[in-house]
Amino acid sequence: MNKIKLIILREYLTRVKKKSFVVMTILGPILFAALMIVPAWLASMEDTDIKNIAVIDESGVFINKIESTDYLKFEYITDKTVNDIRHNFKESGYYAVLQIMPSITYEPSAVHLYSSKQPGFAVKSYIAGTMEKELRNQKLRAQGIDEDVLKSIKSDVSIRTIQWDEDGEDKESSTEIAMAVGYIGGFMIYFFIFMFGAQVMRGVIEEKTSRIVEIIVSSARPFQLLMGKIVGVAMVGLTQFLLWIVLTLLIITGVKTVMFPNLGTKNAQEVVAQDLFEQQNVVPAENIPAQDMNELTSILNAAKSVDFGVLIGSFIFFFLGGYLLYGSLFAAIGAAVDNETDTQQFMLPITIPLIFGMIVMMNAVQTPESPIAFWFSIIPFTSPIVMMVRIPFGVPYWELALSMALLVLTFIGTTWMAGKIYRTGILMYGKKVNYKELWKWLRYKF
Amino acid sequence: MEILKAINVEKKFVNHLALDNVSISIPENSIYGLLGPNGAGKTTLIRIINRITAPDKGEVIFNGRPMKADDVSLIGYLPEERGLYKKMKVGEQALYLAQLKGLSKRDALKKLKLWFEKFEIQAWWDKKVEELSKGMAQKVQFITTILHEPKLLIFDEPFSGFDPINANMLKQEILDQKKNGATIIFSTHNMGSVEELCDHITLINKSRNILEGQIDNIRKQYKSNTYEISFNGDPEKFASSLNNHYEIIEKTKINGHQGVKVKLLHQTNENELLSLIIPAVEVLSFNEVIPSMNDVFIKVVQEYKN
Numbered sequence: 001m002n003k004i005k006l007i008i009l010r011e012y013l014t015r016v017k018k019k020s021f022v023v024m025t026i027l028g029p030i031l032f033a034a035l036m037i038v039p040a041w042l043a044s045m046e047d048t049d050i051k052n053i054a055v056i057d058e059s060g061v062f063i064n065k066i067e068s069t070d071y072l073k074f075e076y077i078t079d080k081t082v083n084d085i086r087h088n089f090k091e092s093g094y095y096a097v098l099q100i101m102p103s104i105t106y107e108p109s110a111v112h113l114y115s116s117k118q119p120g121f122a123v124k125s126y127i128a129g130t131m132e133k134e135l136r137n138q139k140l141r142a143q144g145i146d147e148d149v150l151k152s153i154k155s156d157v158s159i160r161t162i163q164w165d166e167d168g169e170d171k172e173s174s175t176e177i178a179m180a181v182g183y184i185g186g187f188m189i190y191f192f193i194f195m196f197g198a199q200v201m202r203g204v205i206e207e208k209t210s211r212i213v214e215i216i217v218s219s220a221r222p223f224q225l226l227m228g229k230i231v232g233v234a235m236v237g238l239t240q241f242l243l244w245i246v247l248t249l250l251i252i253t254g255v256k257t258v259m260f261p262n263l264g265t266k267n268a269q270e271v272v273a274q275d276l277f278e279q280q281n282v283v284p285a286e287n288i289p290a291q292d293m294n295e296l297t298s299i300l301n302a303a304k305s306v307d308f309g310v311l312i313g314s315f316i317f318f319f320l321g322g323y324l325l326y327g328s329l330f331a332a333i334g335a336a337v338d339n340e341t342d343t344q345q346f347m348l349p350i351t352i353p354l355i356f357g358m359i360v361m362m363n364a365v366q367t368p369e370s371p372i373a374f375w376f377s378i379i380p381f382t383s384p385i386v387m388m389v390r391i392p393f394g395v396p397y398w399e400l401a402l403s404m405a406l407l408v409l410t411f412i413g414t415t416w417m418a419g420k421i422y423r424t425g426i427l428m429y430g431k432k433v434n435y436k437e438l439w440k441w442l443r444y445k446f
Numbered sequence: 447m448e449i450l451k452a453i454n455v456e457k458k459f460v461n462h463l464a465l466d467n468v469s470i471s472i473p474e475n476s477i478y479g480l481l482g483p484n485g486a487g488k489t490t491l492i493r494i495i496n497r498i499t500a501p502d503k504g505e506v507i508f509n510g511r512p513m514k515a516d517d518v519s520l521i522g523y524l525p526e527e528r529g530l531y532k533k534m535k536v537g538e539q540a541l542y543l544a545q546l547k548g549l550s551k552r553d554a555l556k557k558l559k560l561w562f563e564k565f566e567i568q569a570w571w572d573k574k575v576e577e578l579s580k581g582m583a584q585k586v587q588f589i590t591t592i593l594h595e596p597k598l599l600i601f602d603e604p605f606s607g608f609d610p611i612n613a614n615m616l617k618q619e620i621l622d623q624k625k626n627g628a629t630i631i632f633s634t635h636n637m638g639s640v641e642e643l644c645d646h647i648t649l650i651n652k653s654r655n656i657l658e659g660q661i662d663n664i665r666k667q668y669k670s671n672t673y674e675i676s677f678n679g680d681p682e683k684f685a686s687s688l689n690n691h692y693e694i695i696e697k698t699k700i701n702g703h704q705g706v707k708v709k710l711l712h713q714t715n716e717n718e719l720l721s722l723i724i725p726a727v728e729v730l731s732f733n734e735v736i737p738s739m740n741d742v743f744i745k746v747v748q749e750y751k752n
Contacts, residue, residue, distance in 0.1 A: 003546055006542065006545050006546055007546075010542055014531075014533065014534060018533075206531075206532075207531075210529040210530065210531060210532050211525070211527045211528055211529030212529045212530055212531055214498070214523075214525040214527065214528075215523065215525060215528065215543065215587075215590075216543075216546065217498050218496040218497075218498055218518060218521070218523040218525075219518060219519075219543070219546040219547050220546055221515070222498075427493070427498070429527070440460045443460070444459070444460070
């Protein structure tokens, strides 16, 4: 069998068989699934107890104005004072007593809610909300603006974005979906580079400190060992991602059918979508519940407008390109040091472009056409992260091609460089290495 | 015929010349000692032979033709600093290393079984390397070095870390390998084992090859006309019997008797010496002192310094 294949296989199997890999693979989907299921579960856990609330309106402004809901029943009491109820509150059967004082029109704190328990937030915000609305309406009326005018003033704008393709055909699109897709793609690449790049580095250090490396390089070429390790670890990463996705989907469908048989698919999607937007803080969260189902489905339909062929293709390309570029650098660092604590000084030049990429990515998600987004999506050290958020918004093919070509060239360059450092470094022990030393190594002939 | 020849090999690191015009030639089916002080360039030479690094100048001839990359599968190398993957199981690891040397999985498995039986370590197959003692790991390492039946074996300080019993076993294995036709390059500081095992040696000092040849010839070449004599009688009488052609360089005890080392200075020979001392004392033994490799080593390196 080919030596590089053997090396890849060993790197892959030893990692996949590790306990930590198995634990991570199982824990990951449970966490992801929890992230998606818990909000849905909480939503379904709404308080369904009927609560009676006595309203003692001393101002007379709110009589019958606070409407009862399915679970909150308001009872307007005129023949009792707060003190009358206070002493036999338990027997009265009320959940709470709402006292509105006459000064309410000019003093916001003139409302008291008495209860034997701490009233829930939902109760409190419902009461405050309706009272605020009522007060505002009354004040507007006092200014001579009637309710119909008020209604006609209330406006709502919702922009439907339509992309024109090259032939001028309409294509439904959604900025939000584009943002979400790009953001997730870019972040996954960032995460993958860091997590598995560090694994490559640790693997190299392990071989060096255990002194097996000299035996291996007397059988296989150092470059074969380097590439075998990088590719093997990449396959571990891909396996892990694949398992995560499959297991997460399995858990979600499983839990959904067992626990919420009546929870429609759309509902779950809504919750997920809502979750996503809330986290991004892109769309004000309160807009979402107001959105009706049609609008939501139109968003989901718009998801189809993203060119998934290009998107998935570029994702795989940048995912692997970025990882290979940084993976070889991580390996070079591992070869240059004797133990993990010495890696700090060399980690900085690798970490900085990645973090830059991350910062620019967050910016590019809002303004994908800005010069800074453009340049950082061309420069190979940040392009895998930044380009990913630009692609869903549509990127000219020449830019994509340029970025990819540069990435490949740089990858070849860094791998060549890393290979040289690696070759010298793996057989060098007990030497404090600095950048000057690394420069020397680059000029060694083999 | 030589299995390996290095011709005018030079290797330079940025501001340090590691090997300066070094040539060695290793006869087939011999045990070849590679000697030299620390930092002399032995490891660099070994790495060049293993194709871990390439020489700047000169060439390496293997089996009568310039060495190729594939030739490493005909070499077994046990480096001085050795180790195995700590988290990997012994059997798995041995199998991996054997396959890297070009054995098929089936052959490797078959051969490993034999060797594990021979060394009585079958029970270690599924143990992780980190559970083994240092000596145990060395045995595993030795097996992986010779498993693919290499034509050329390179051992760098093979006895370090072995207890005397295991060291002896290792010595036997090395001799067995030679018997089976392998050539062995043997780098060590242990001159005792050099005398015991090696046929040829080369001494590398300060990046240069300063001494090369058959070990017996070298030792004869460095003998200093010194004789060791043990006798019964009065040491004073012994001393006074000698004239100024002789010098007593050391007084010792040999098997409970008086002993001296006498150096013959010039215009004399061992017969004359005997004729002088026989009347004075009762001579029990009379031997020419052949310098040990240890003496040769120290002498040559010291001379080179001056």
